Amino acid sequence: MKGSWNKHTFLMGALILTLLLFLPAASAFIAPQTPQTPQIPQTGQRWDERFKILALKRAQIILEDRRQKYERMKDLFEKQLVSRENFEKAEADYHTARVAYQEAMLNVVFDRPHVTILKAIKYQTPEGQKRVKLTLKNSSGGSFELEQLEFLQKEDPSLTAGLDLSKLTNVYVSLKSEGSIISEPYEARIPVLPNNGKANVDFLLLKDVDNVVVSINYADKLDEKQIYLQKDASANIVTMNSSQFSQEANLEGEATYDLMLERFTSESNIFKLKVINLPKQVSYEFVDTETSARLSQVKFTEGVTSKKLSLTLHLPKRADEQIVIDKKMEFYALVLDPREAEDLSAKEGHNFTKEEVEEIKGGVVELELIPKGVGKIEVEAVSLYHEIDPGKELNMEVTVRNTGTRRLDNITLKTDLPYRWKSKIEPDVIPSLMPEKEKVVNIAFYPPEDVGVGDYESKLKTEAIADNRPVETEDKTIRVHVKAKANILGSTLLVLFLVGLVVGIVVFGIRLSRR
Numbered sequence: 001m002k003g004s005w006n007k008h009t010f011l012m013g014a015l016i017l018t019l020l021l022f023l024p025a026a027s028a029f030i031a032p033q034t035p036q037t038p039q040i041p042q043t044g045q046r047w048d049e050r051f052k053i054l055a056l057k058r059a060q061i062i063l064e065d066r067r068q069k070y071e072r073m074k075d076l077f078e079k080q081l082v083s084r085e086n087f088e089k090a091e092a093d094y095h096t097a098r099v100a101y102q103e104a105m106l107n108v109v110f111d112r113p114h115v116t117i118l119k120a121i122k123y124q125t126p127e128g129q130k131r132v133k134l135t136l137k138n139s140s141g142g143s144f145e146l147e148q149l150e151f152l153q154k155e156d157p158s159l160t161a162g163l164d165l166s167k168l169t170n171v172y173v174s175l176k177s178e179g180s181i182i183s184e185p186y187e188a189r190i191p192v193l194p195n196n197g198k199a200n201v202d203f204l205l206l207k208d209v210d211n212v213v214v215s216i217n218y219a220d221k222l223d224e225k226q227i228y229l230q231k232d233a234s235a236n237i238v239t240m241n242s243s244q245f246s247q248e249a250n251l252e253g254e255a256t257y258d259l260m261l262e263r264f265t266s267e268s269n270i271f272k273l274k275v276i277n278l279p280k281q282v283s284y285e286f287v288d289t290e291t292s293a294r295l296s297q298v299k300f301t302e303g304v305t306s307k308k309l310s311l312t313l314h315l316p317k318r319a320d321e322q323i324v325i326d327k328k329m330e331f332y333a334l335v336l337d338p339r340e341a342e343d344l345s346a347k348e349g350h351n352f353t354k355e356e357v358e359e360i361k362g363g364v365v366e367l368e369l370i371p372k373g374v375g376k377i378e379v380e381a382v383s384l385y386h387e388i389d390p391g392k393e394l395n396m397e398v399t400v401r402n403t404g405t406r407r408l409d410n411i412t413l414k415t416d417l418p419y420r421w422k423s424k425i426e427p428d429v430i431p432s433l434m435p436e437k438e439k440v441v442n443i444a445f446y447p448p449e450d451v452g453v454g455d456y457e458s459k460l461k462t463e464a465i466a467d468n469r470p471v472e473t474e475d476k477t478i479r480v481h482v483k484a485k486a487n488i489l490g491s492t493l494l495v496l497f498l499v500g501l502v503v504g505i506v507v508f509g510i511r512l513s514r515r
Contacts, residue, residue: 412428
């Protein structure tokens with residue numbers, strides 16, 4: 001009995017000794033270490049996607065190791081072989097490794113999503129609207145292969161719950177120029193853009209430009225690219241537009257229209273310029289705004305898709321049945337390929353209807369011109385220099401003539417007189433005067449009674465209105481010379497003296513000859 005007790009005692013002591021020696025090493029082995037999470041690059045650093053995937057795999061290995069240690073520690077804790085402190089530490093390390101793994105995974109998936117602009121085509125609708133069609137592609141799959149990340153969901157699907165690596169959602173697109181949005185709608189939304197998928201967005205241009213900034217907002221990232229718009233060659237036309245489509249011009253004057261030509265074709269490089277429905281009395285010319293050269297045709301060289309020209313009209317001096325003052329004239333400027341221009345030349349002088357103009361294959365812009373008459377006035381007199389005796393008045397006539405092309409209204413004549421002089425004008429107001437008509441006006445000048453001998457000047461001013469606008473006039477200067485009073489007695493004595501002197505000389509000469 002005693003031997004048996006000693007044997008059990010010896011076995012128990014050996015077991016306790018073995019546990020005492022084994023537990024520290026086991027604790028060190030079981031206790032989880034602080035996970036070494038992959039380092040995330042700082043701002044400005046650029047990691048290749050391959051290294052990010054390696055960092056993700058490393059985080060997965062660490063997570064798996066921490067999970068196993070956590071499960072072993074949990075089992076030992078349930079058997080009361082480890083303390084609660086060691087168990088909670090293992091649990092915390094496991095959750096830390098889990099978070100580090102998710103962080104590395106998100107760094108791979110969402111660090112560099114990318115949307116590519118495949119096409120940006122500018123085109124014109126039959127109504128004349130300028131539009132842009134964008135084709136976008138989700139190129140995020142280009143930075144890593146999603147198939148290589150299948151291991152993300154193998155071990156613990158909860159880690160990637162709620163994450164869809166196959167698409168971008170809520171992609172917002174707009175077009176800008178000089179910092180302002182120039183597209184309608186102002187911002188277009190693409191709800192879902194699958195990986196490697198494409199989407200088309202169509203905008204109306206609120207401002208006609210050739211360069212735009214495409215602004216794309218996705219995945220909390222704003223991506224802006226300045227691009228040159230392609231022209232839709234499928235329309236096979238050259239368009240023509242003018243911002244100054246309606247103008248007024250005086251007869252014998254000019255009107256200039258700015259023209260913008262845009263090429264939407266890949267065929268002919270040379271195009272003819274023409275004007276139709278314009279009266280023959282009005283001459284015109286197309287001018288290159290850069291070189292000031294007169295043009296009858298334009299050529300688009302390689303890479304050139306737009307040109308700026310001007311159309312200048314020269315109006316005749318007089319109005320007629322076709323050119324009526326204040327009546328709108330509608331005409332069309334055209335840019336055509338040579339074949340269409342040749343067909344149109346066969347109809348020279350024909351007045352095209354709007355329906356016929358719509359059938360013309362080419363760039364067409366409708367323009368308007370409103371002829372305006374010019375108000376001109378002339379004041380004429382037989383002479384502007386007069387002589388009067390002291391105390392006498394001066395009466396003269398002036399002729400007021402309308403030499404312009406518009407009726408003159410409220411013609412008023414006024415005089416600017418020397419001190420104490422007076423005048424009378426009849427009539428002093430002419431209500432209206434038609435072109436090429438004239439009116440005689442009488443003007444009387446009254447000098448003061450004690451006016452001195454000398455020269456005096458008086459200005460005749462004329463004011464008139466044409467089309468509610470003042471007409472420029474030129475003042476006339478009238479010069480008056482006041483003669484000195486004649487001395488009759490002195491003049492008589494002088495004459496008698498001279499006559500007597502002459503008679504005396506004659507008599508003396510006769511007597512001298514007789515001797």
